Amino acid sequence: MSTPHNWTTYTAFLRTSRASESDLKYFALHPWLAPLLSPGSPYRSVPFFSRLEKGENNTLDRFFNRVINTNDTIPHAIALVPGDEWLALRRKELFASSTSSPSSSQQNVTGEEKEQATTEQETTQKAEYDFILLTSLAPSLSGFTDTAHGGLLSALFDEAMGCCTAAFRNDDDAVQELFTVNLNVTYRRPVPLPGVYAIRVRVEKTEGRKWWLKGELVGGDGVVRTSAESLWVAARKGGL
Numbered sequence: 001m002s003t004p005h006n007w008t009t010y011t012a013f014l015r016t017s018r019a020s021e022s023d024l025k026y027f028a029l030h031p032w033l034a035p036l037l038s039p040g041s042p043y044r045s046v047p048f049f050s051r052l053e054k055g056e057n058n059t060l061d062r063f064f065n066r067v068i069n070t071n072d073t074i075p076h077a078i079a080l081v082p083g084d085e086w087l088a089l090r091r092k093e094l095f096a097s098s099t100s101s102p103s104s105s106q107q108n109v110t111g112e113e114k115e116q117a118t119t120e121q122e123t124t125q126k127a128e129y130d131f132i133l134l135t136s137l138a139p140s141l142s143g144f145t146d147t148a149h150g151g152l153l154s155a156l157f158d159e160a161m162g163c164c165t166a167a168f169r170n171d172d173d174a175v176q177e178l179f180t181v182n183l184n185v186t187y188r189r190p191v192p193l194p195g196v197y198a199i200r201v202r203v204e205k206t207e208g209r210k211w212w213l214k215g216e217l218v219g220g221d222g223v224v225r226t227s228a229e230s231l232w233v234a235a236r237k238g239g240l
């Protein structure tokens with residue numbers, strides 16, 4: 001077991017963490033990732049939270065931080081997240097008409113605020129996705145020969161989408177924890193192993209406690225090999 005990561009909230013973790021040099025070096029070897037990793041990218045590289053060791057007595061994320069955190073399963077994974085300003089704009093878009101707004105100050109965006117947001121948008125780096133997972137997939141993740149197991153791909157979408165929703169929750173817990181209630185995965189093309197892939201996800205809309213997300217998995221050839229749609233529901237206030 002590696003040393004447990006010292007984190008308080010997910011938002012604070014995103015703000016203060018940086019992906020490891022070895023992971024960054026590894027992904028930088030793949031030229032198709034350069035636009036995402038270069039200094040001009042709208043994304044910051046952070047560790048993939050689910051991979052972090054949470055401690056011997058904390059069973060959060062064991063599947064991701066132990067079982068598939070090995071050289072012959074997932075040797076490298078990092079997350080790319082948009083900057084704080086972009087996330088703030090996305091919050092306004094997503095929660096303007098929703099009762100699930102992360103904070104009361106983000107409800108009922110006025111015309112004036114919308115105008116201001118548009119101006120901000122022009123000066124803020126546009127991020128097409130709310131969360132991107134870069135991952136290497138090694139040979140022991142196979143179902144069919146040299147091909148990623150479909151269940152593993154579902155798990156990757158689920159986890160990436162979970163991290164994506166977590167970034168929109170505020171530290172004050174105004175939105176309760178979110179759970180996947182439906183995940184619909186479309187396997188369009190095989191995903192060859194070993195390989196390096198990007199899983200890019202986005203919140204499409206929210207309505208009350210319900211959040212809809214979409215995602216795609218692509219490799220260096222840009223072909224969308226797998227896509228997914230999901231519905232997440234925030235726990236009722238006061239717990240499940």
Ligand SMILES: CCCCCCCC/C=C\CCCCCCCC(=O)SCCNC(=O)CCNC(=O)[C@H](O)C(C)(C)COP(=O)(O)OP(=O)(O)OC[C@H]1O[C@@H](n2cnc3c(N)ncnc32)[C@H](O)[C@@H]1OP(=O)(O)O
Nearest residue numbers: 010049158159162163166179180181182210233235236240
């Ligand atoms: C210690 C600190 C930790 C901090 C962590 C920091 C950050 C972490 C960052 C990153 C990690 C995240 C990574 C996680 C990734 C993994 C996620 C998973 O795999 S989750 C496991 C699988 N999912 C479950 O086990 C849910 C099981 N389901 C439930 O427990 C319940 O369904 C629950 C609590 C989610 C909702 O139950 P209700 O009773 O509160 O709500 P109702 O009334 O049933 O539904 C609410 C609305 O949703 C619709 N709905 C519910 N299920 C639906 C479905 N399947 N299809 C369509 N609509 C559905 C309903 O029709 C209703 O809609 P109407 O309000 O009437 O409009």
